[in-house]
Amino acid sequence: MNLDANVGAFVRHCKWLLEKGAGLAIFGTNSQANSLTVAERIRLADALLDAGLPASSMMPGTGTPSLVDTVLLTRHAVDAGAAACQCRHPCSIRKSVNTDCLPTTQN
Known part of the structure; x- marks a missing residue:
């Protein structure tokens, strides 16, 4: 089973949007990018650039759980010339976050 992103369809869709x-x-x-690896995101962004789509029209989601x-x-x-980036960590998007694992301060 081939689970690779369909680069051609992605490029065609982005061209149509532009x-x-x-x-x-x-x-x-809203953190959909977390279903893609870092390498896949770079490959897809590069495919758009290689197809001549202007980086200045892009605002890629770059936030991941890993700094x-x-x-x-x-x-x-940024090096490609993107207009902006969405660097929000996916956990900040959830409606509620379980804080039981976070350290607490006791006086």
């Missing part, structure tokens, strides 16, 4: 006057919030706004991966993806986007 033709309709939309900007590109690639890799989602190292977030910095890597954000640097890639």
Whole structure:
């Protein structure tokens, strides 16, 4: 079973969005990108750039649970000339977060 992202369909869809006057919030706004690996996100972003889509029309989701991966993806986007990045950590999007695992301060 091939689980690779369909690069051609992704590029065609993004071109269509740009033709309709939309900007590109690639890799989602609500943590959908976490279903993609860092390598997949870079490969897909590069495919858009290689197809001639302007980086200035893109605002890629670069937030991940890993600070190292977030910095890597954000640097890639900035170096490519992205208009902005969405660096929100996916856990900050949830309606409620279980805080039982967080340390507490006791006086």
